[in-house]
Structure formats: structure tokens, C-alpha cells
Amino acid sequence: MKGVNLALGAAGLAAFLALGEAVPRLGLVKEAYFPPTSRIADALGDELADSAFWTALGDTLTGWALGLAIAVGAGIVAGVVISVVPHLREATASTIEFLRPIPSVALIPLAVLLYGTELRSVLLLVVYASFWQILIQVLYGVQDVDPVAEETARSYGLGTWARIRHVLWPTALPYVMTGVRLAAAVALILAITAELVIGAPGLGARIAVAQTSQAVPEMYALIVVAGLLGLLINVGARTVERRALAWHQSVRGEVAV
């Protein structure tokens, strides 16, 4: 069954690529704006041979990873503190609900004002967008603590810190993992957006340069790279999730007793 699905997936992708090759060649769309697959592939090959491309990729990944790490750290700490300190959740709920829907891109002018085209501009946007994904998941996850598990921990004399570490954290972990997966995707979107719009160095800035210099196939090649990056990040996040949650119902499945 898995083999069949894999074959179908490969066939679908091949058909899509063939369509991308055929449609411009048949003149259905203008080749200048929509180059055939083979030309995009050529441009991709050229990019891979260019050291400036790898620098740009490194810049994007740096912004992405650093921003995500800050957001995950801050989101987890803030989420746990808000949940553990009495009344803090109620007091912060309205503020969070107000701040959370603000689109991160709306902060681009602020980022430029504060940091210009530095990495810090990218970080500001990435952190703002990913932070809420993590925070919300942590807040939900912490609420999921089983009262029986909590009472068990208390009856065996586990203090606040030990209960956070041994009960609250493992309970929230599946939620945190979902948050990290979502945040990882959002962080990449924001990193590339920031580079594209602000001109901070990275893949986004390179896409903008390719566009203004009419290097259309190169532009597509860079977009493909961004897409592949997103794919890899998602696969990576899922693998980490599976490893960390081997004990969880969603991963372990049904066991024969």
C-alpha cells in the first residue's frame, strides 16, 4: 500500500513537471514570464554552483533558526509562567488575543525604522510571528494536565518545580511539538518575506534582485529552493516530533497487551 502511494506521488509530481515544461513550449503562456521546467532546472544548477547563492541560503537559515530558537524559548517560558502563576492567565488573555492577530508583516516599517536591513530586522518579524504559535500551544498543553497525574505527583511529595518537570512538561510536549512545527513553517515565510521586502541579505533579497534584473528562470529557481526548504523543515520537524513523543498515543498507536 505504501509503495503504491509512493509511486502515485512520484507520478503526480512527474506529470506536474511535464506540464510545466509543455505549457510554455506550446505557447499557452508567455515563456518570458513562465519559463519551462528544463530552463528553471538549468538556472537552479547555475545557482548551486554560485557561492553567493550559498551565502544567501546561509543568511536565510541563520535568520530562520535564530528567530525560531528565540521564539520557542520565549514562548515556552512565557506559557509555563502564565499557566503556573495564579490569575496571570486571566490577566493576560485579552492582551494576548489583541496582539496575536497583528500580522507580522505589518511590523515591517517598524523593523526598518529600528534596525534597517540588518539581521535584527528579520529576527524581529520571525520572532513575533512564531512566538504566538508556541505560546498558544503551550497554554493549551498545560491545561491538559490530568488531575489524577497531578494528584499522584502531589501525594508523592513532588514540589512545584518537580511537577513542572515531570508532569506538566511531558503533558504539554505534544502541544509544544505542534507549535514548533507550525512556528518553523511560519518562521521561514517571515524570514523570506523580510529579506524580500526589507532587503536584508538572504534568499528573499536574491529573489528580488533576480526579478529586477529580469533573470526570470533564476527567480523561479530560487522560489523552488524556498519551497524545498519549507518541505525539509516540515519533514525534519515531524521526525523530531515522532522521536520525542514515542510514548504518546498519537505516535505509539495501539499496542497488543
Add this chain to the structure above:
Amino acid sequence: MLDVRGLKKVYEGSGRRVEAVRDLTFTVGAGELVCLVGPSGCGKTTLLKCMGGLLAPTAGEVLLEGRQVTGPPPGMAFVFQEYGRSLFPWMRVGENVELPLKQKGLSKARRRDLVADALRSVGLADASSAYPWQLSGGMQQRVAIARALAYEPRVLLMDEPFAAVDAQTRADLEDLVRGLWRERGITILFVTHDIDEAVYLGERVVVLSASPTVVQEQLKVDLPPDRDQLHTRVAPRFAELRTHVYEQIQAAKRGVQLGGTPLEAAPMDAPPPLKDGLR
């Protein structure tokens, strides 16, 4: 060992006031195995949580070895009915048993010995590296019991621990608890809604009234200390005792205090007066 004096617990919330436990007074002697039995919804769990320091009573007090219980005392271990939720699925069996010992600050070698010994006594010496959810329900409850044993409590509180396992497993676990009690000399307070279980296990049975709860009756179980599922349960004295407890529970549900006792010399103390009589 364990004194419950005038215990009262009222739950208040959202305009509703529920008096779960009205006025409970009884004692459990050192090394005793006492079964608490009462009609369903009579506040057994509330009582046990107050005794274990998990809930603060509205009035009255619980004393463990003369000291008032204000939080979970170190000398007391709890076995919950919901073993599946009480064991941590993210830890292996051995880690589950070991966690409270780490909290106690015991050395690694000591912890290893205690975990191995506790798992051996419940017949799960080989299960240490399994996850709880890989075990059957009965085995999971054995792990929970092992965790309590490894903690080396002087008092073990058990809240309907076998209510969720099948009848055969249940019989095995009952014998396990009695065996451990005789072997280790722990004081055990065992809460159940099952009359047969209470009589089979206990040295003494405390019958609770319906909510709001008071002590309906206390009964000494004068069965021989060596009990087994086959013979004890068909002994005439067992039938007499269980009939008596059954009648008391039925009376408790109706809210009356049975007058004369059909059992010679069975009740331990004069039954406490029921203040509001018929309700």
C-alpha cells in the same frame, strides 16, 4: 496511627453548596488493614483525599502519628483507582516507581534496590523497562502498588484500586494486597464500594452512610488471618458478615440507623448517633 476527628468537607462553587462529608470520626491503628465501604457517591474519595493531604477539610482534622496532616505527608502513599492516568505514560515502569524516591533524595543504589524489590513483590520483576501502556490493566495497577511500596510508607491509602479491573485479576490483586500487608506490616486503609471485597480483605470494616457522610457502623472482621478466595468466601462467617454489611449499607442508603445488631459481638463501638435521623 491515623486519627480522623470530626472531619467535614463542603464543596462550594458557582452558587452550589455540596456537603460531601458531614462528620466523620474513626481511627486506624498501626499495622491495621481497614476497609471503608459505603454507598456510591458517599464521599469516600473526598475522605481519602482529605486524609492524604490532597484536600483541605472544611472542619475537623486528620492526624498521622499525632501530627496534623496539612499536605501530603512523607510517610503516606496513595494508590488511585485510575491506574492508567496515575502512572506517567512518558516514563518506563522502573522510572515511574523510582520518581518519588528521587524526590526523597535517596542514593542511586538505594533507589535501584527499592525499585527492584517493589517490582519483585508485585510479581513484575521483568517489567521495569516496559512502558505502562504496554501492560494489561491489572499489571498497571501492580506497578502503581509497587510505586507505593518502594516509597516505604507507614500508611497506604487505596482508593477503589480494583474497581476497573476484571474479576479474576481483582481476586489476584486482593490476595496480593493482603499478602503484602502481612509481609510488610504497613497500615492500610482500603476504600471500596464492594462489600465482599471489604469483608474479604479487612480486619475491620468501617461502613459509611450516604452523603452527607457519617460513620454508619464499625465492624470487626473475625475471619482467620489466612484467607483464600476459595474457602474464605464460602465460610458461613463470611456470609454472615457480608449480609450484615449489606444490610447496613441498605439502611445507610435509606438514611436510617439500624437498631439491634444481628451479629453477636460484631460491632466494635457504639454506633455514633445519627443527628438528623430520617431524611
